[in-house]
Amino acid sequence: MHGSEPWSAERGAEIIERHRHGEGALLPLLHAVQAAFGHVPEDAVRMAAAALNLSRAEVFGVVSFYHDFRAAPAGRHVLKLCQAEACQAMGCRALTAHVTERLGVGPGGTTGDGRVTVEATYCLGLCATAPSAMLDGQVLGRLTPARLDAALERLA
Amino acid sequence: MIYVPGDAAAVAVGADAVAAALTAALPGAALVRTGSRGLFWLEPMIEVATPAGRIAYGPVTPQDVPGLLAAGMPAGGAHPLRLGRPEDLPFLRRQTRLTFARCGIVDPRCIEDYRAQRGYAGLARALSLGPAATLDEVVQSGLRGRGGAGFPTGIKWRTVAAASGARKYIVCNADEGDSGTFADRMIMEGDPFVLIEGMTIAGFATGATHGYIYVRSEYPHAIAALGEAIAIARATGWLGANVADGGFAFDLEVRVGAGAYVCGEETALLDSIEGKRGQVRAKPPLPAHAGLFGMPTVINNVISLASVPVILADGAAAYRDFGIGRSRGTMPIQLAGNIRHGGLFEAAFGVTLGELVDDIGGGTASGRPVRAVQVGGPLGAYFPPALFDTAFDYEAFAARDGLIGHGGIVVFDDSVDMAQQARFAMAFCAIESCGKCTPCRLGATRGVEVIERIAAGEAVAANRALLEDLCSTMKLGSLCALGGFTPYPVMSALLHFPEDFTGSARRAAAA
Incomplete structure (x- = not known):
């Protein structure tokens, strides 16, 4: 988007x-x-x-x-990780820690090569298929570290 | 005919890939992307039309498609994933679907389909009754704001109808930001015409000619579905200068939010549509007197407006007969978080929290014991299983220092740390505060600090007293529900789970 x-x-x-x-x-x-x-x-x-x-x-x-508007360009890809309660109940804190470990940046950061910007979001309305995220506008539910890794690997 | 949900939550778990696999395997087959039935543990759940009615299969992956086709799925053939008729599934059989009657069934891009399923019957009856009697029907139905505040919808409409202004507006609050809620999203994606019809009836009844639907940017699928539906309604004469040849004008447009939770507060939302920072306005004046651009404005939640067509079509009495006490009709309850059977459960008010979580929801997804549920979004209270006899009803929750809010229930198992949840409530308020009033803007930040001190074991008793005092200040002194209700999750966590606020870093049980 x-x-x-x-x-x-x-x-x-x-x-x-x-x-x-x-x-x-x-x-x-x-x-x-x-x-x-x-x-x-x-x-x-x-x-x-x-x-x-x-x-x-x-x-x-x-x-x-407004959180959506940026003063500077984001990375080539944007990963929005839901951090709200329904996702917390299904382990989004551990998932976020995994992403931070893997990419070297957590919510609010962009990888050194400008490839991925990670952002916290507070609810994507996918609360019965938590934890959830949005990667370049694509919604992802029932995420596991492996599923998210696979999605990140497919990125250019 | 094969039906595959295009609902965002179904897409998030692979519905698009299933649709693509079906199209590839059956070129030329008729495939309709519907909304979701709301049984999310079974998504992607596909359905086929058979002489015995629709037959569902789920959860389906693209890898299942060849096997399903070999088993004769398009004709309802036997297969391990075959669920039978969706209406016979206990989760759906136990519901009373009035507002969600068509969601997951109709093609959201087809106005003929909508009309064939009693769509626009409500508007037809409103036109035959006239504006005043239409207002009476909405008042008589007992419908109260489904966004959370619970204000009687008909009274709000009557106030706008009686107000004078050069222009009046109908504004739909589709800034569904509460975690654990997705009813608005589902209806916008799965049955957008019911919202358009509800807003049109509101326009007819109050004399408003222009409507806005303010949708959060986190909902791209809903934004797209509404855009298509509005274009279709306009092209077919259901919106415009002479709606349905009824001699009145009404048109609609979608406005997209920009990631500010506080814009779900009605006056902040109005400022946001006006192109300003989404800051809360002091009341009075009420939006009904001086709302959008200073004009008389009806502002209602998606579900409130989407419930109006069935109220008009079936009559106020039929709707009012559902429910208990002062909570009339049905409520689309959303079961979310760590729950085995998560989804949309529309039922008459009065069902207990325990029935919803244990019985209908099947307990936790993790299989561990339920420790807490948060009802009503990030500003709602945390309840322990000891309060599971609470009936789902505005007053019953208020009596126990909670709120039903927009009807979301988020379930947590016994690994939850309630001090961490209380800290999050304050942190979220600090992130999302519009900054206009001091109790919210400063209180939330101080709240995070005090809870951190308690968690670290620093002067626990004194800091607990300080936290209670701070919560009381925020509750009584804030301009809107963000600062005013953040004390609900904090205080309920403190009251019901005191063992998590003793200063020992984590409860032994969570280890």
Whole structure:
């Protein structure tokens, strides 16, 4: 769910123009920017503020409030590990420790080669097939260290 | 006809691979991706249409497909994975499916299928009754907010209908962030038209012309299903300038959240749709008077809105006849965590916690004894088996310092460390606090520290007293349920599991 286009002011302006209209346009606009560029660059914050007649502080405040928006690009792959109660009851703490050991980074980190970003998430709604995760937008349930390892090995 | 769930939880355990294997083995066969029936330990559970009704098989892996086909599965042939008619499975037979009547059965991308299964019968009756009598029906049904607060839905609607504004809105809260809950997700993925119909009835009854469904970004499958369903409803005249030739306008759009749990709080959600930080508003004014963009706004949970069509179609009395006390109708209860038979169990209010966990849920998945269950999400209390006689009912849980919330039950076995769970409740509140009020913003961080001191054996009695005092401040002084209810899991853990708060690093039993 994160794009990989390099930032271009021209493309950014095009996306902002397409999403600036309508009620409460800022969140859909920021989602569109991140979908294209994989993050919300500082230039985009400035341009969005100008387009919506907001201050840069207001737009920055929104970007920083929501966990989904990134100020910098993530790794090539994003693994979201659920850390909420239903997954805790089925061993997500041990699973997270396993991933941390294997990749050398835990939630909040990106591997040194920029291959995988690991993130904590609080509930994917897969609570009867716990523990669960989302890898590049693909949902995974009833995870074991072996199943997760296999999924990580298939990544480019 | 073969039915394979496209529900995210079924996909998470391999339903897409099973569908691909079936398509490869039976090119040209009719295969429908439905929602899930909600028997997740049997997923991927596929069904085939036979003259004797649908026959289910599960849990199916792609490797099982050749064997199933050799056994004549498309005609309901015998096989070790054959489960028989889904309706005859005890887990489904014991349910009363009103809101979830179609989920897992219909094609969520087919409005004709929806209409063939009594879809839009509720709207038809609402149109024949008129707005005022429709409001009366919702009030009379006794329906209360299924998101957790339990406020009477009909009263909320009546307030909006009576309010004046240049525009009115229907907002659906689909920011289902509580761990252990997935009912909203299932209905959006498995029967999205019922939500659209419920919102349309709300629009008709209150005079609102525009609706928003605010869905969390963690639910990409639900977002896609709603997008398709809305486009179909618009193309077929069930949304738009003249809905169903009924002479009223109503249209809908989906808004995607951005990973903030607090946006499940209704006023934070409204600010988020407006394009702001999702910060909680002080009440009054109520959203019914000054909600989205300052206009009168109905804001209801997915299940509240999705229950309206059946209430209108069958009449308020038929719905109200289910349930006990002031909790009327049915509740989609979600059994989750360390549970053998996890899934969606819709039943009339009144079933006990023990029946749900031990009997229907079959105890833990790990086979170890149940030690605690958390009911109502991360802000809900932890109950020990000693309280399993508590009836599933808003007031019965409140009487025992708990809440039913959105109906999620998360089961833990005896390896759980309750001090660690209490610490997590505070830590989660600290991560997700919107920052507007002090008891929540600072209290949660201080709470983590105090629980850590107790766990380390530092002045245990004094720190326990401090924790109780802090919880009381958060409960009484916070602006919304995030700070106000975080004390529920903390205090219930402290009350029911004091042996975990003695300062010895871990209980011996957990070792």
